[in-house]
Amino acid sequence: MARKVTNSRRWTFTILAWGVALLIFFPILWTILTSFKSEADAIASPPKFLFFDWTTENYAEVQSRSPYFRHFMNSVIISVGSTLLGLLIAIPAAWSMAFQPAKRTKDLLMWMLSTKMMPAAGVLIPMYLLFRSWGLLDTRLGITVVLMLINLPIITWMLYTYFREIPSEILEAARMDGASLMKEILHVLTPMAVPGIASTLLLNVILAWNEAFWTLNLTTSRAAPLTTFIASYSSPEGLFYAKLSAASTMAIAPILILGWFSQKQLVRGLTFGAVK
Amino acid sequence: MATRHQKTLARLMVAPSVLLLLGWMIVPLAMTLWFSFQSYNLLSPGMEQFIGWTNYKYFLSDPAFWTAMQNTLLLVGGVLVITVGGGILLALLLDQPMFGQGVVRILVIAPFFIMPTVSALVWKNMFMNPVNGLFAWLAKAVGAQPIDFLAQYPLLSIILIVAWQWLPFATLILLTALQSLDSEQMEAAEMDGAGTWAKFTHLILPHLSRAITVVILIETIFLLSVFAEILVTTNGGPGYQSTNLTYLVYSQALLQFDVGGASAGGIIAVILANIVAIFLMRMIGKTLE
Numbered sequence: 001m002a003r004k005v006t007n008s009r010r011w012t013f014t015i016l017a018w019g020v021a022l023l024i025f026f027p028i029l030w031t032i033l034t035s036f037k038s039e040a041d042a043i044a045s046p047p048k049f050l051f052f053d054w055t056t057e058n059y060a061e062v063q064s065r066s067p068y069f070r071h072f073m074n075s076v077i078i079s080v081g082s083t084l085l086g087l088l089i090a091i092p093a094a095w096s097m098a099f100q101p102a103k104r105t106k107d108l109l110m111w112m113l114s115t116k117m118m119p120a121a122g123v124l125i126p127m128y129l130l131f132r133s134w135g136l137l138d139t140r141l142g143i144t145v146v147l148m149l150i151n152l153p154i155i156t157w158m159l160y161t162y163f164r165e166i167p168s169e170i171l172e173a174a175r176m177d178g179a180s181l182m183k184e185i186l187h188v189l190t191p192m193a194v195p196g197i198a199s200t201l202l203l204n205v206i207l208a209w210n211e212a213f214w215t216l217n218l219t220t221s222r223a224a225p226l227t228t229f230i231a232s233y234s235s236p237e238g239l240f241y242a243k244l245s246a247a248s249t250m251a252i253a254p255i256l257i258l259g260w261f262s263q264k265q266l267v268r269g270l271t272f273g274a275v276k
Numbered sequence: 277m278a279t280r281h282q283k284t285l286a287r288l289m290v291a292p293s294v295l296l297l298l299g300w301m302i303v304p305l306a307m308t309l310w311f312s313f314q315s316y317n318l319l320s321p322g323m324e325q326f327i328g329w330t331n332y333k334y335f336l337s338d339p340a341f342w343t344a345m346q347n348t349l350l351l352v353g354g355v356l357v358i359t360v361g362g363g364i365l366l367a368l369l370l371d372q373p374m375f376g377q378g379v380v381r382i383l384v385i386a387p388f389f390i391m392p393t394v395s396a397l398v399w400k401n402m403f404m405n406p407v408n409g410l411f412a413w414l415a416k417a418v419g420a421q422p423i424d425f426l427a428q429y430p431l432l433s434i435i436l437i438v439a440w441q442w443l444p445f446a447t448l449i450l451l452t453a454l455q456s457l458d459s460e461q462m463e464a465a466e467m468d469g470a471g472t473w474a475k476f477t478h479l480i481l482p483h484l485s486r487a488i489t490v491v492i493l494i495e496t497i498f499l500l501s502v503f504a505e506i507l508v509t510t511n512g513g514p515g516y517q518s519t520n521l522t523y524l525v526y527s528q529a530l531l532q533f534d535v536g537g538a539s540a541g542g543i544i545a546v547i548l549a550n551i552v553a554i555f556l557m558r559m560i561g562k563t564l565e
Contacts, residue, residue: 011375017372017380018380020369020384024387025384027395027398028387028390046413095289096290099286102286112294115301118546119542119548121522121526122525123300125542126303129307153297206389210390227504234400252391252394255389256386260385260386267449271490275452275486
C-alpha cells in the first residue's frame with residue numbers, strides 16, 4: 001500500500017486518537033494514581049494529578065486489613081484451574097469435531113454456543129440450593145467447576161477453529177506411517193496445536209478471572225476471589241478511595257498485562273473464529 | 277477414510293463435553309421449572325406445596341417485573357447503540373495513519389480487562405460521587421450543580437459504566453475487520469471519485485456487517501445478565517429504577533428467600549433469552565456460513 005500520507009494529516013489523526021485513547025484509559029490511570037495517594041489527597045479538591053506525596057502505605061493497609069493475598073491466590077487457582085479442567089475436556093472433543101466431523105457436528109457446535117445464552121438467573125436458584133446441600137458454597141472446588149462449565153462452550157469453539165486450520169493431510173500421513181491415535185495426538189497434532197491451545201488458555205483465564213455473577217453468588221469469604229473481595233468495598237468505612245484504588249490496582253494489573261499480550265487472539269476467540 | 281473404530285472413538289471424545297453441558301443445562305433448569313410451581317420459601321422449610329401458576333401470576337402482575345423488563349431492554353439496547361456506534365467511529369479513527377498506533381490500541385482495549393466489580397466501584401466513587409467525584413469537581417469548576425448520578429439517573433449511569441467496559445471490545449473487533457478491507461478496492465473507489473460518505477456506506481459498512489453482527493450477538497449474551505455492576509452501585513434502586521431481570525431474580529431468591537417466585541422469574545428470563553437467541557442465531561447462522 002503506497003498511498004501518500006501528508007504529514008499534517010498524520011499529526012491530526014495522531015493527536016485525535018491519542019486524545020480519545022487517553023480519555024478511555026483515564027479511569028484506569030486515575031485508579032493507579034490514587035492508589036499512591038494518602039486518603040486526604042485522594043479526595044482533595046481540586047484533584048491532585050501528579051504532585052502529591054507518593055506513598056505505598058495503601059498497599060500495606062489493604063493486606064493488613066484483610067487477607068488480600070488469599071483472595072488473589074483464590075483468583076489464580078479458580079481461573080487457571082477451571083481453564084485447565086475445561087481444556088482437558090474440550091481438547092478431545094474439538095479434535096474429534098475438527099478431524100472426524102459427523103453430519104451433526106455443526107449443529108452440535110451451535111447448540112454448545114446456545115448454552116451460553118441461558119441466562120444465569122434461570123439456574124441460579126437450583127445451583128445455590130444444590131451447592132448449599134452439597135457443602136460446596138464458598139469452596140474453591142465448587143466455583144471452579146461452575147466456571148469451567150460456563151466457559152466450556154467457548155473453549156471448545158476456540159479450539160475447534162484452531163484445529164480446523166491444521167491440514168488433515170499431515171494427520172493422514174502419520175496414520176499411513178502406522179501411528180496410533182495416541183501417537184497421532186501426542187506427536188503430530190499437539191505440537192501444531194500448541195499456539196491455539198495457549199491462546200485459548202489465556203483468553204479463558206481472563207474471562208474466568210473477571211467473572212462476576214457466579215463468584216459473587218457462590219463465594220463469600222474463604223473461597224472468595226478478587227471479584228467478591230472488591231465488592232466488599234461497596235459498603236465503605238470512612239475514607240477509603242486510596243485503599244479501594246490500591247486493592248483494585250492489584251486486582252486488575254496481572255490480567256491487564258495478560259490481556260495486552262492476547263489482544264490478537266482475543267478477537268478470534270471471542271468471535272468464535274468469525275472475525276480474524 | 278475413517279474406520280468404524282475411529283468413528284466410535286470420535287463420538288467417545290465428544291461425549292464428556294456434551295454430557296456435561298447437557299447436565300448443566302437440564303438439571304438446574306428442570307429444578308427451576310419445578311420450584312416455579314411450588315410455594316417455597318427458604319424461611320419456612322418443609323412447607324413446600326404445589327400451587328400451580330400462582331407464582332407466575334404473582335410475578336407477571338408485579339409492577340417490579342415490568343420495570344425490570346423495561347430496564348433489561350434499555351440496558352442491552354443502550355449499551356449496544358453506544359458501543360456499536362462508538363466502536364465504528366473509533367475503529368475508523370484507529371485505522372488512520374498515525375504515530376504510536378500500537379500504544380493507542382493498548383490504551384483503548386484496556387477497560388475490557390477490568391473486572392466488573394472494580395470498574396463499577398471506581399466509577400461510582402471516584403467519578404460519579406456527588407461530593408468527592410471528579411465529575412462533581414468538574415461541575416463545580418464550571419459553576420454548575422453537581423449531579424448525583426446514581427441517585428438521579430441510576431439506569432443511565434449503569435449503562436455508561438457497562439458501555440465503557442464493552443466499547444473496547446466492539447472497537448477491537450471492528451478494527452480487525454476493517455483492516456482486512458481490500459485497499460485496492462478503496463483506491464479504485466477513490467479513483468472513481470467516491471466521496472468519504474459514499475465509501476463509508478457502500479464499501480466499509482457492508483464489509484463490516486459480519487463483524488457488527490458478531491459484536492451484537494456476543495454483547496447481548498453478556499449484557500442480558502449484567503449483575504455485578506448493579507449489585508455494587510445501586511442495589512437495583514432507587515426503588516426498582518435500575519433493577520434488571522437478573523437482579524430481580526437474585527433479590528427475590530437470595531434477599532427475600534422466595535424461591536418459588538424467583539424461579540418463575542427465572543423461567544420467564546429463560547424464555548425471553550430464547551426469543552432473543554432465536555433471532556440472533558438466525559442472524560449469525562447466516563453471516564457465519
